[in-house]
Amino acid sequence: MSNPAAAPEIPAVGKPVPEWRQYIRFGWNAVSQSFEGGWKFYVWMILLTAIFLVGANAWAIQVRDGMAATAMSDHVSWGLYIANFTFLVGLAAGGVMMVIPAYLYHDEEMHDIVIVGELLAIASIIMSIMFVVCDLGRPDRFWHMIPGLGKFNFPVSMLTWDVIVLNGYLLINVHICGYLLYKRFRAQKPVAKMYVPAVLLSIVWAISIHTVTAFLYCGLGGRPFWNTALLAPRFLASAFVSGPAFLIVAIQIIRRQTGRMFGEGAIRTLVGIIRITILISLLMVVSEVFVEFYTGGSHTGAAKYLYFGLHGHHELVPWIWSSVAATVIAVILFMQPQVNRRPFILNTACLLAFAGLWIEKGMGMIIPAFVPSTLHEIVEYRPSLTEWKITAGIWALGLMIYTLLIKITINVHSRKLRDASGARTVTPDDAMAMREDSASSVI
Amino acid sequence: MPDPASEKPKTPCSGNCSCAGGNTTPPASANGTTRRAVLKGIGATLGIAAYAKALAPLTELTKQTSMDEFLQKHYKELSKDEIATVLKRLTRETKEQYGADVTINDPKPIDGVKFGYALNLSICNGCRKCAEACHIENNHDRPSHQSYIRVFEMTKGSMDFEKANAHYDHPVPQPDKYYMPVQCQQCEHPPCVDVCPVEATWKEKDGIVVVDYNWCIGCRYCEAACPYHARRFNWQKPQIPAAEINPVQSYLSNRIRPQGVMEKCTFCLHRTRNGRLPACLEACPTGARVFGDLNDPNSEIRWVLENKRVFVLKEELGLKPQFFYFFDE
Incomplete structure (x- = not known):
């Protein structure tokens, strides 16, 4: 809200900077300034x-x-x-569980922070690729x-x-987030037809x-282990657990870092979603296990x-039972009424669900299809040190990207982002919007 | 690695780098800003150095991969001249990397011919001479004892591979066993071809499924899709002593494969398209193997298909293998 008085002067300038160049400049400043922060950062x-x-x-x-x-x-x-790839596609899709309440059910509070989910989609897709x-x-x-x-x-x-679909999903989310942040930066009202169709498309696309x-x-x-019609629904159900579980924790961390309380209602909505999806996910696993073992x-x-284990080979047994234990405990915790009051219980539940599904959809889903072979x-498989290093490296990069994206968002929302000259650009539109803004904030 | 704690060098960096630290002119007022900029500059420099160091092994790779190879087009899009150039380059590279003089040709499918293979399970004795012949003929990696053929020792009275053993190490044949060699079945509807994202593998007119080793990206989706465990991946650069290299090679079959790509049985097309028999057949001491043109009504393989009790592996998958198994009466 620096200088509304500057507004009338702008039209006098002969050549207005084209919108696309302003957008690129905004992108550049947003990225470069996101690298600034405190020592913790x-x-x-x-x-x-x-x-x-x-x-x-x-x-x-x-x-x-x-x-x-x-x-x-x-x-x-x-x-x-490939195990991590599969899980991360799910995590990317899971972000949509914030978009659906926000845009289809007009949950206002969710609407305010839905970008946290869309940014998760961007980071996860990059990691999966x-x-x-x-x-x-x-x-x-x-x-x-x-x-071509x-x-x-x-x-x-x-x-x-x-x-x-992966690249498409990435582009859709980059567009939505980029457009909304830019508009916010310019203090203009986003034009619905510029992003709402993309949001609706992103739901289907997820x-x-x-x-x-x-x-x-x-x-x-x-590969009989994969050759089941239940696989896609099972993937979706588990994605709609791991995505929200990550987001619940992420929202709390952002809240603590910015020192602002928000998103309590959003967290409750996400818990409500997990309570259902985690049960569906579990039901589908039980159903698969029944068919496998009863048929023989x-x-x-x-x-x-x-x-x-089979004929004395047990490599995956500890993995899958850890997953079963983590998921079942997570189910029990999520069903407790205290989960909405006690952050410790909530976060433990989220962590267990996330870890449990990472195993179930990764090591527990990809590897057994190859053992026994066709x-x-x-022939058993235990990831080598190289594989663990690369896996950790990609997760680290994904978290870095997510951190920077969140920082950009915070900078824009708290009006900290500057343009190249060190001041926020002000156009007549801006001035208007800001006047509206200040008017509404007075009300 | 960029280390934030490395606050020792309080002096600005020498300026022979492009980092902000060198060229920042200190504003009179803000000492903090200057120090911050300097530290950032140092951090950025160290960071870039660390990245360069971490990725350095990639630069050693360029010795193996020439620009011509990098830009090479898909096999089907190469003109006659271009193929000739490619073959010349591959011959040269084999000489450089393996020290062997080889000739690499590109025999085309013979019009009207469709190859089929049949194997007599009543007389196969499990000696694995076929697997060994394949290993030598196709210039397989020596340390891994790679071969396109796996021979399974089956339990009599069962067709279940669960009761089979591919790692038997005792005199053959055992009285209560029979033996089943498995290699690429050259399916009529090959799932490996369907799943390939870049069309690096396809079925030729004579029924042989081939791989363009210079086009394959090494995603191994085909290996996951094949129900017969017929495909192999080059987990590292194949190692073969120059003296052991089979110099008669072709582009789509037994030339030495690059690292990181798929390969498979090609019915020895460098032999069979020139009127010879596959190496595995010639090596078989029992005469269990029958190879020929399915389109020729007078061929031996047609006689087998018409007169023996023939079956194909995993028929229920509907892939229509061109590799048949049969029993004598």
């Missing part, structure tokens, strides 16, 4: 950078020396990377997948669908990214291996 970012660099180094070595640096084999040809790139034997040939330049096996290969990702696996007739036969091999050989 620097410690956090440097820690993440360090972890990321360890991962980047491991990846560079993996590219140079070959995927033999991983513990994968011709029998278990996908491992920790990085996991796929790290899984490639020849990342230098990535351009073969670019339509390379060869894009669309629509037959489900992987090409995934490329489209469902699509996880459905398509499930189709990657469940369409393979040679050689197709049960993978499930047997996962839950109880010709019933048992």
Whole structure:
């Protein structure tokens, strides 16, 4: 609200800066200024950078020396990377659980902080794409997948669908967040037709990214463990637990860092959502387990291996029972009425649900499809140090991106963001909007 | 690694870097700003150095991958001249990297021919000579003993691979066992081809499923999709002593594969498209293997299909393998 008096002077200037250039300048300033912060912020970012660099180094070595640096084999040809990829697509889709209440049910309080979920979608998609790139034997040939330049096996290969929906989802969310923040920065009212259609599209699109990702696996007739119609619904249900669980914790952290109380109602709504989705998710797992074990036969091999071990091979048993324990405890905690009053219970529940589903959808979903192999050989898999380093590195980068995006948002909302000259640009529109703003704040 | 605690160098950085620390002119008033800028500059410099160091192994990779290879088009889009250039380059690279003189050709499918393979389970004795022949013929990685063929020791009275063993190490044949070699089944509807995101693998006119090793991005989706465990990945650069390299090579089959790409059985197309038989067949001491043109009514394979009790693996998946198993009466 610096200087409304400046407003009349602006039209006198001959050449107004075109909107798109202002937008780019805004983007640049927003990003560069998001790197400023207190010592806690620097410690956090440097820690993440360090972890990321360890991962980047491991990846560079993996590219140079070959995927033999991983513990994968011709029998278990996908491992920790694809496991994380699958989980992160879910996390990205989970952000929509803030968008739906905000835009479809006009939950005003949710509407104010819905961007926290949309930014999570952006960070998660970037991470999931990085996991796929790290899984490639020849990342230098990535351009073969670019339509027009390379060869894009669309629509037959489900992987090409995934490329489209993931990048599409990224663009949609970048547009929504970028547009709304820019308008907020300019103190202008966002034009509904510029972003509401994108928001509605993003809801459908969120469902699509996880459905398509499930189709990657469940369409393979040679892998009975994946070849189930329940896979896509199961993916969605678990995504709508892990997404909200992350957001509940994220909102509390942002609240503490900014020292402003907000989002209590939003958290309650998210808890309400998890209470339902976590039960649906659990029900679907139980249903799959029943079909596997009651039917029996050689197709049960993978499930047997996962839950109880097969012919003396038990690698995944501790993983899956940790997941079962974490999920069941999370269910019990979420059902307690205190969960809305006691942050400790709430956060424990969120953490357990998040960890439980990370295992269930990663190590518990990807690996057993390969053990036993299609010709019933048992070759086990335990991620190598390289894989753990790269995984940690990508998560660190994802958290860095999310932190910076949140900081940009806070800067814009608290009107801290400056333009290049150090002052906020003021146009007649702005001045008008600001007058409206101040008027409304008086009321 | 950028270290915030490294506050020792209070002097501005020397200025021979592009960081803010060097070129910031201190505003008269704000000492804090200057120090902040300097620290930031140092941090940024250290950060950039750390990034460069972390990613340094990538630069060593460029020795293996030439610009020509990086920009090479998909096999199907190469003109005759371009293929000739590529083959020349690959020959040169084999010489440079493995020290072997080889000839790499590009035999095309023969018009009207459709290859099929049949295997007599009544007489296969599980000696694994076929797997060994494949290993040598196709220039497989030596340390991993790679081969496109896996031989399973099956329990008599069962077709269930769960009761099979691919790692048997005793005299063969055992009385209560029979043996089932499995390799690429060259499906009529290959799921590996469907799933490939970049069309790096396809079915040729003579029925052979091939891979363009210079186009594959190494995502291994095909390996997940194949129900017969027929595909192999090059987890590292194949190692073969120069003396052991089979010099008769072709682009789509047995040339030495690059690191990080998929490979598979090609029915030895560098042999079979030139009128010879697959290496695994020639190596078989029992005569269990029958190879030929499915379109030729007088071929041996047609006789087998018409007169023996023939079946295909995992028929219920509907992939229509062109590899058949049969029993004698």
